[in-house]
Amino acid sequence: MIEKDKRIQIFDIAKGISIILMTVGRYDFTDIYPNLLKFQNVAVFLRMPTFIFISGYLFSERLNFKEFLSHKIDGLLKPLLGFILSLTLLNIIFEAVALNTFTFNSVFVHIANIARYFYHGSFDVINVSFWFIGALFLGQVALKGFLEIKGFKKPLNYFLLAAFFLVLFFINTIKFKFYWSEYIPIFFTYLLIGHGFKKFSTRFLDGTAFFYSKAMIVFPVLFFMSVFLLNQLDIKMNFNLAGLEFNYHYLLGLSLLGVFTVLYFCRYIEKIPFLNSFLVYCSKASFFILAYHIFIKNVYKVVFDMKSYHPVLHTLLFILNIILCCLIYRFLQKVPFVRLLFYPIKVISLNNAEINLLKSKYINKFIPQDVSLGIA
DSSP: OOOHHHHHHHHHHHHHHHHHHHHHTTOGGGGTOHHHHHHHHHHTTTHHHHHHHHHHHTOOOOSOHHHHHHHHIIIIIHHHHHHHHHHHHHHHHHIIIIIOOOOHHHHHHHHHHHHHHHHHTOOTTTOTTHHHHHHHHHHHHHHHHHHHHHTSOTTHHHHHHHHHHHHHHHHHHHTOOGGGGGGHHHHHHHHHHHHHHHHHHHHHSOGGGGGGSGGGGHHHHHHHHHHHHHHHTTOOOOOBTTTTBOOSSHHHHHHHHHHHHHHHHHHHHTTSHHHHHHHHHHHHTHHHHHHHHHHHHHHHHHHSOOSSOOHHHHHHHHHHHHHHHHHHHHHHTTSTTTHHHHSOGGGSOOOHHHHHHHTSHHHHTTSOTTOOOOOO
């Protein structure tokens, strides 16, 4: 029997892989290397669906809706605000040092742009990856709402569920862009499938142990056979969740086969200590990698040649980018007060001054009520 903590570890490894795959897709040099470009065409079926599916699988129902919303604001939206502010500051410094364009007017433009982005409901100009954090938050809220409605008494639950899916259909049809709302139906789908599979596997497939069973070999076989056949039949595989290139039939099915393929290989990666630890840490620092890897990449462009054929250099720079993001994640954990903006409060060992701040009248009401403000 596989120990429980080891079973969960493959999910962290898979999330680490998905974040790295999301990151490599942002580099311009992928066009220089034909094999890397071919790999990217397949990796799109693995990266985002894997992260979202696992988030659904690990989704907890223990909190009521109000408590759940409070935790998600603390764990997703609050760090997003921290990333927005810190990247704005970093971009101002970068322009001043590298581009020699520092003026008070340029600083004011950056600050004014933050207000403009809030008004328009999108921060993609600061970092295009921010859409993923916002869409994940909205998708999880939608899933929690669905589960809450499902638990209502009949026939009220049927009426509200019908209204719920009509709203999803409406959003999917009009592509409502405000604060990434257009992604709610897609993210909800993967989250629901992940959560539903956990229920199904717990009842019929011995829970998480299924991911270590011999039957898992079926998924990579089917995935690579499907990719090969679709290519041979010249059927389009334009799959891009960020670009809303998606359908609810063969692309959804192929991406789910991709998710289980990643999980299949993760059980072997789990046995390689260094790679295991590295990917698990990438999973923990996932939102920091999403937030800062593009800024680091832009710094690279000023210092290094990113357009010529330099495979060793580009590989080292990419690995260094991931490591730097992980170091930022680790460093900010130790910075008093600043860390309150970037991490869920429940994971921080608070000092006395931070506790006193969080207990203040105007701040305490925004803290999840079940979070204990213990003494460090």
